[in-house]
Amino acid sequence: MSLLAVRIADVLLAAGPGYLPERASSVAPSVDHVFAFLFWVSAFFLALIVSLTILFVVRYRSRPSRRDPEPSPSHDNRLEILWSAIPLVLVFAIFAASTKVYYAMTELEPGDSPLRVQVTGRKWSWWFDHPSGKGANQLHLVAGRPTELVLASTDVIHSLYVPAFRLKQDAVPGRFTKMVFTPTQPGTYPILCAEYCGTNHSTMGAVAVVHPDQASFDEWAKEGLAPGASLVEVGQQVYAEKGCVACHSVDGTPGVGPSFKGIWGKEEKLAGGNTVKVDEAYIRESIVAPAAKITAGFDNVMPPIPLEEREMQGIVAYIQSLKD
Amino acid sequence: MHSGGDLTVPGAPQESYLKHGRGLRSWLFTLDHKRIGIMYLVLIVVSLILGGVFAMVLRFHLWNPSGGLVSNDTYNKMFTLHGAVMIFLFVIPGIPSALGNFIVPLQVGAKDVAFPRVNLLSFWLFAAGAVLFIATLVVGGLDTGWTIYPPYSLESSRGLGILLALTGVFLAGFSSILTGVNFIATIHRMRAPGMGWFDLPLFLWALYATGIIQIFATPVLGITVALGFLERLFHLGIFMPEYGGDPVLFQHFFWFYSHPAVYIMILPAMGIVSEVVSVFSRKPIFGYRFIARSSIAIAVIGFLVWGHHMFVSGQSKWVNVIFSFLTLLVAIPSAIKTFNWLATMYKGAIVLKTPMLYVLSFFGIFGVGGLTGLFLGALATDIPLHDTYFVVAHFHFVMVGGVLIAFLAGLHYWWPKMTGRMYDERLGRASAILIFLGFNLTFIPQFFAGLAGMPRRYATYAVEHQALNRFSTAGAVVLTLGLVIALWGLVASLRRGARAPANPWGAASLEWSAASPPAHDNFAIAPRGRKPYDFTGLRRVSDEAGWVHAEGEGA
Numbered sequence: 001m002s003l004l005a006v007r008i009a010d011v012l013l014a015a016g017p018g019y020l021p022e023r024a025s026s027v028a029p030s031v032d033h034v035f036a037f038l039f040w041v042s043a044f045f046l047a048l049i050v051s052l053t054i055l056f057v058v059r060y061r062s063r064p065s066r067r068d069p070e071p072s073p074s075h076d077n078r079l080e081i082l083w084s085a086i087p088l089v090l091v092f093a094i095f096a097a098s099t100k101v102y103y104a105m106t107e108l109e110p111g112d113s114p115l116r117v118q119v120t121g122r123k124w125s126w127w128f129d130h131p132s133g134k135g136a137n138q139l140h141l142v143a144g145r146p147t148e149l150v151l152a153s154t155d156v157i158h159s160l161y162v163p164a165f166r167l168k169q170d171a172v173p174g175r176f177t178k179m180v181f182t183p184t185q186p187g188t189y190p191i192l193c194a195e196y197c198g199t200n201h202s203t204m205g206a207v208a209v210v211h212p213d214q215a216s217f218d219e220w221a222k223e224g225l226a227p228g229a230s231l232v233e234v235g236q237q238v239y240a241e242k243g244c245v246a247c248h249s250v251d252g253t254p255g256v257g258p259s260f261k262g263i264w265g266k267e268e269k270l271a272g273g274n275t276v277k278v279d280e281a282y283i284r285e286s287i288v289a290p291a292a293k294i295t296a297g298f299d300n301v302m303p304p305i306p307l308e309e310r311e312m313q314g315i316v317a318y319i320q321s322l323k324d
Numbered sequence: 325m326h327s328g329g330d331l332t333v334p335g336a337p338q339e340s341y342l343k344h345g346r347g348l349r350s351w352l353f354t355l356d357h358k359r360i361g362i363m364y365l366v367l368i369v370v371s372l373i374l375g376g377v378f379a380m381v382l383r384f385h386l387w388n389p390s391g392g393l394v395s396n397d398t399y400n401k402m403f404t405l406h407g408a409v410m411i412f413l414f415v416i417p418g419i420p421s422a423l424g425n426f427i428v429p430l431q432v433g434a435k436d437v438a439f440p441r442v443n444l445l446s447f448w449l450f451a452a453g454a455v456l457f458i459a460t461l462v463v464g465g466l467d468t469g470w471t472i473y474p475p476y477s478l479e480s481s482r483g484l485g486i487l488l489a490l491t492g493v494f495l496a497g498f499s500s501i502l503t504g505v506n507f508i509a510t511i512h513r514m515r516a517p518g519m520g521w522f523d524l525p526l527f528l529w530a531l532y533a534t535g536i537i538q539i540f541a542t543p544v545l546g547i548t549v550a551l552g553f554l555e556r557l558f559h560l561g562i563f564m565p566e567y568g569g570d571p572v573l574f575q576h577f578f579w580f581y582s583h584p585a586v587y588i589m590i591l592p593a594m595g596i597v598s599e600v601v602s603v604f605s606r607k608p609i610f611g612y613r614f615i616a617r618s619s620i621a622i623a624v625i626g627f628l629v630w631g632h633h634m635f636v637s638g639q640s641k642w643v644n645v646i647f648s649f650l651t652l653l654v655a656i657p658s659a660i661k662t663f664n665w666l667a668t669m670y671k672g673a674i675v676l677k678t679p680m681l682y683v684l685s686f687f688g689i690f691g692v693g694g695l696t697g698l699f700l701g702a703l704a705t706d707i708p709l710h711d712t713y714f715v716v717a718h719f720h721f722v723m724v725g726g727v728l729i730a731f732l733a734g735l736h737y738w739w740p741k742m743t744g745r746m747y748d749e750r751l752g753r754a755s756a757i758l759i760f761l762g763f764n765l766t767f768i769p770q771f772f773a774g775l776a777g778m779p780r781r782y783a784t785y786a787v788e789h790q791a792l793n794r795f796s797t798a799g800a801v802v803l804t805l806g807l808v809i810a811l812w813g814l815v816a817s818l819r820r821g822a823r824a825p826a827n828p829w830g831a832a833s834l835e836w837s838a839a840s841p842p843a844h845d846n847f848a849i850a851p852r853g854r855k856p857y858d859f860t861g862l863r864r865v866s867d868e869a870g871w872v873h874a875e876g877e878g879a
Contacts, residue, residue: 020775020776021776021777030704031704031705031707031708034702034704034705035699035704035705038698038699038702038705041695041698042695042696042698042699045659045691045695046688046691046692046695049662049666049687049688049691050687050688050691052666053666053669053684053687053688056666056669056670056672056674057669057674057676057684060605060669060670060671060672060673060674061673061674061675061676062606062673062674062675062676066673067673068606068673069605069606069607069671069672069673070671071671072607072670072671074607074608074609074610074611074612074857075610075611075612075613075614076610076611076667079611079663079667080611080614080660080664083659083660083663084656084659084660086659087655087656087659088656090655091652091653091655091656094652094698094702095648095649095652095702097702097704098648098702098703098704098705099645099648099703099704101703101704102641102644102645102648102703102704102707103641105703105704105707106641155475156475156476156479157473157475157476157571159636159711161711161777161779163708163776163777166707166708167707167708168636168707168708168710168711169636169638170636170637170638172571172572172637172638173475173565173566173571174565174569174570174571175565175570175572175638177637177638178638190777190786192777192779193779194636194710194711194712194779194780195473195711196400196469196473196476196780196781197476198400198467198476199396199397199400200396201396201400201781201782201783202396202779202781202782202783202784202785203784299481300480300481301481
């Protein structure tokens, strides 16, 4: 019965240009059931209000043959009890249905040992540290495997939102928050930032990649740059994955931050009027303590980016390689 | 100048409040609640226009998924100022301070509010707050969102803008508290002889409930913005994690005010609906006592639901569950009001003039606004919908569809009383219909965008949402056109409108027994209280003379 209601609600929603996203987590179908229940309760009451309004206006509108109201009571306790009690009963029903599903949305499903991923939000990219030490700008998951995300933020509040999982959780600086779920459908799903965080809030996206099985996930976890990769290749990967790309272009167009193109060795003008030579020391400082020296014409918005030594060497080499 | 009015022989006709004293000073330093109300009205309408211009920039920017009209930073400043100006300078003060100031003393049958000097102070605080908001624009704008969440809002790179905005909110908040104090004192102490609590027009019950919220909730806003101010300057370590503070604490403080503030906005709107639906159905309001008590119930429950704004902030599961239940309870007093309004129309003689058309559209739009609130009060559906366009659509259905439309209903309803002129009924009706259509075209698509997963406060968006956004922008143009026609109709009536009789609608509450526009002292003879919805004995004479009581009472 409730499934039928979901179907009908789906059809109605599909009739509009918008549509509920795919259902790719174990809780998504039950969330949509609660949605359908609420949809029908609301549709009934809206129809009641609108049709009574129209009916009364048509029947009782003032016209030459009908200038005065008909006598009718101005209060009726039975009616008042009726239209207090019915909403009260419905409120209890909605609360019960929704809270039951909410518990499912916040508790790990029993099953295999959960996949634990550390999530870091920062202006304006996400970073996912998977077990076995593999970090990426994509969230990799295994279909059917319960997952626990621990979220943190290095600057302001962000919110990890995966519409296909029907889940959302704020990442709050100074706290760790948790999000648990079990992905069900292999595929790639958009991740969005739902808490306003500044200039590039609307492009602070990532994807969740749900592997069909553990073996496929393991294979991905082993991938990486060949041990013999050059520093420039390492740097290029760091640039793309650790969020530099969100603000620094490599083609000379200034973004939120200065472009990397041709800055190596240049004398940069700073906000205070001083200048600084763009060398390894300056680049390292700008990554560890971005606020120390601000290039003239730009705002102090960059969060510190923790990098491993090889990654640090890589990004320096990469910027060096972008010299004209 | 004042003594001239005071020496008039009781019962002799007096000059209208508009002519009592001339020149700018006689307005700016007036203690007359009616002139203060008119000054509020001017500022509030200017704020509405300003907020509306910001809104149109947002809507045109969103015509294309990649934006294109303005930069991301400018977009962020525009939605911040759109929200801040609309909420703090239009929706919160709109009905209580502008219409309430004018109508409250007239409805209780008094000469003025209980504390006229405090009333003037309240106006000046509000004006100062508004000036600081404009100053924020001048120093480069503010891109924090109207909710000013730290750490983003208090980052050390921020300059004067945030400090000006916090001070502006602080001053506007004080103005709101003083207005609440004044209305509560006026309703308690200055009711006409013979006017018991259950003889109060329901607009007054609504403003009384509003006053309670203003007095108890607004100080928390004042303290919060003061702490934010000090945190920014002296790094106290209250809200900012880098100094040892907690940003979620700010959210609790902020919503402890700002959720009840939703009821500061909507309760007066419901008060107007109660007045208009009864007068234009020519029938006593149905279930008076239930409507009155449900206002108080909404005020009380409204204090206990703020946590639903933090369902995904990481607060404890139990806290979420309790807040969810309390939030859903608001549905009950809202349902009571709605069904009592509908029952009032039953077997009435419904007159479809402009105020009633606005109220009819309020029923549908506020119905959607209230019912979609269930989706956001219920945890399972709130979590995916939180901070998406579903929320944007929901609160615009309540704030614009509820408050703005009720404000326009009230403004048209009391316009003859305030100005002594009748507005053009054709323009009024056209505006009501256009606003209804434009509003729905603007905001219904946003529900679908939210369901499809489009987060709010996005300067750019996924291509799949483009059609919805274009409908929304087209709707905003129609809505603007409706508002322009409404404003034009009212302003034009000041020159061309027919002279309004004392009682053009056949209403029974006391303000309609004063002249239109009222004299400086409101009533020539102190009136006695009477039942506000008892229309027996009212007789329509003509368009020019309006309605009179057969007994000649209160004429």
